[in-house]
Amino acid sequence: MDSLWPLLSAFFPPVLTPSYLRALLPPVVETLGLAAGSMFLAFLISLPLGIAAGLRLPGTRPLLAVLSAVRAIPDLTVAILCVILFGVGPGAGLLALAIYYGAVVAKMFADILRTAPRPPLEALAATGARRLQLALFGLLPLKRADLLTYGAYEFESALRASIVVGAVGGGGLGSELVGSLAALDFPRVTTQLIVLVTVVAVLDQLAVWLRRHPRWLLALAPLGLAALAAYAPRLLAFDHALHVFGEMFPPRLTERDWAALLPRLWETAWMALAGTGGAVLAAALFGALTARNLAPPWLAWPLRRLMEVLRSIPEVVWGLILIAVAGVGPTAGAAALGLHSAGCLARLFAESLENAPRAPQLAIAGTGASAVVVTAWATVPLALGPVAVHSLFRLEWNLRMATVMGLIGAGGIGQALYDAQQLFFYRQMMAYILITWVLVALVDNASEALRRRYKLNQIPA
Amino acid sequence: MIEPRGDAVRAASRSLLTLRDLAVAPLGAAKPVLRDIALDVGAGECLALVGASGTGKTTLLRTLGGQIAAVAGTIELDGEWLTALRGKALRRLRSRVGFVAQKHDLVEPLRVHQNVMAGALGRWSTLRALRYLCRPTSAELAEARSALEAVGLAHKLRAPTAALSGGEQQRVAIARALVQAPRLLLADEPVASLDPVTARAILELLTSLAKRRGMALICSLHQPELATRYFDRVLEVREGTLTGSAAVHAAQPLRLTA
């Protein structure tokens, strides 16, 4: 690849002048504000919904079905809709994140609170406690640890998402990145990536800290409120938004679109399969080279940092970069999914190798086998189960992400959605949104059924 | 009782394993868990270690297996000093020490024949070990089958290991030790998680195989009545040292302070 070097060198050196770093401060603050504001709103909506589900109030079952359904619209798709309806800038981004994460968090809260042990609640109810008291003194204390842990985890995801919604006009660092990429201003892109990786790393540390000190999540509430006040979409424009929304109905595809639908869906699926496949292969190698029990520290440490960079840059951002340097198309989309997934999977694979049961490995070593043979005969086979589960989860996630990659030019069904949007063919656009929605929901359900059947589970990592 | 073969008897005349002044402190222990251990075991001899849990039976076995280093004293196996060996030489010596644990020491995702042939890893080259995982030869499979026949599991040759019962898994672990053809076989509570009938069958199998193949067997147990029934000698580990040694064959059951 003799073309790779000039391509890479175009990104260096990054622009690190004080004036540019200062100019990047407002977009960074905007991105943080987006995450804080939207999560504040999301928690505000989801806590009562979750409690209602936990108390098994009548009517919560259909409500949960609705939440699951909303959750199946990818966040970037929601963001595109919000940008059309409420305008460019952080207001639309905030609303999109609040809707998406509102549904995600509410569903999660409901799931957690519904599994609260019944006997203590029934005992409390027997004392004549009213519903609100039941919630405040029974339900919430029982599940407080779970609520806070998962809350901190979702906050972390929202931060990454807040960078991504900027790419379709949702404000913050993402919008700035799209600008620099469109102008092929790669040195500034590098600067933005450095800022992004740094911010994500700092926030990762914060999230880890928050998981240990979860009550500090509450301290973020004033921050969320301030962000909400700063970036709230202009409510005056709601009648306009309704009008434009009306233009999207009834959804309709032309005959030509129907004919192209299957190849487009295949392109989307291919993107996910190729990206995940490549990531699994890369992660198998890098997972082994970064596992503490297999690799020497001088090798594992730098590779671990490299994997961190890969995964702290979201798929969509990788996609924007690859499309700018290598051109539009599903190959760039697959590579983008692959790069981010490789970073995530490498860590999970390394953990699987490190957590492989010790006794069988000692037994194999005890027969006089060398370290390489112990790895091949015991460590790797023992880690294969968790590795397969992680890979399947990644595939599910990437199928969903692949529908979104098209929105930034990577082909597939998302590209059709984007083209229709750009030409203002809104009824067509809505048709694609609905098709994507149904497909993602189907994949979600299939994967959930599979998980229940094989009793697979994964702690968010 | 199975009559020991001639060569086993000859080997028994001089000591196969000799421990002198052995002291062991596992990682993290402030003072030695075991001290002043002295022991001689001959080839074909079956020795049981009894004693309350936490007294150091497992630590002693793992020290003999080379998994824990001794802090003082010597271990001599077959004329070689285990305590002085490093790297390849240690691995070679380890290949002559077999180990059967209480449970969880088979690689469950592998097939039965793979777990059995793991016993051969000490004498195989790395390439051969990797090749076997994908393409075992028929001669190698025949070896696995004959080891499984000795433990009565030949029909499970290609079964997934995870599908086996606890007793069957223990037999596979013994078959692995047979393939290894060790001079010394260590067994750490091999029957603790098995029902009484299976437990007796496993101990019968272990001791008779040790006799037949001229291996020294050291086995920790927490049921004294099983120890006296199947083993030549019973030692008690108590407060970090070995006490009470007696030949139990044909003698009345030993009184044990447990």
Next chain:
Amino acid sequence: MFNSSPAARAVAALCFLLTIENAAAAEPLRVGMIPDAGATQVSVEQKAPLQKYLEQQMGMPVKLVIPTSYNATVEGLGNGSLDIAYFGGLTYVKAHERYGAVPLVQRDVDQQFQALFITRKATGIKSLADLKGKTFCFGDINSTSGHLFPYLAMKQAGISVDADLKSTRYTGSHAATAQAVAAGVCDAGSLDETVFKSMVADGKIPGESMRVFFTTPPFADYVWAARKDLSPALQEKFSAALLRLQPGRDDAILEILRGEHYVKADDAEYDDVRKVGKELGLL
């Protein structure tokens, strides 16, 4: 409990920053500039002189917004998130049709704009007819010079985009088209002439190995337009600010806008674009 911890102080500082941002953003004039490189340098830092100039001329805060797509820019004028936006010819027509966008000013070159067809010399393409069986890159699907008029030119030369070309793709921007052609991703492409010239001048693509093999007839392209209910006084002020720009005196601003002289714009200039857009099914 919130007083001593550094985390508490960080939270307070962020709240403060957000409040400042909010206060500074008190009803500014929101100006959207699409990052198509058609006329603008895009980093926030590089646009700062333009923003300062506008604030000083208009006597009010101005916020420059990057809308990231033509669609978002048009809708921005409709839903009020933008007051003034910079459009290409086709998107202006759409904004006018959908939301009654009012044309304000444009560069003199925009009234007689041309699109270029470019290729690498090595491909041997010398005319539109040679495009048969080749791969081709358009810019943004909504671009006048990157898509609409080149499409028309091919149609008039008897080339069917669907049937005669091996494949086509939309790169999303003029700069990306230039790079795609230079890198051989596409055999040929069409784009804005000012972008091509400035990229060659800046050394971003090797001019000596590229060939311009067709230039379209002139059409009206880029224009600044206002939301229809933006007060006429503000519309007037904004137009005056750009019309007042003079080479020699305002070079820093003119370089950002990549122009020299500004003139008043008129909706009637776009009748041709409107006609072609309808003809090709893009409107």
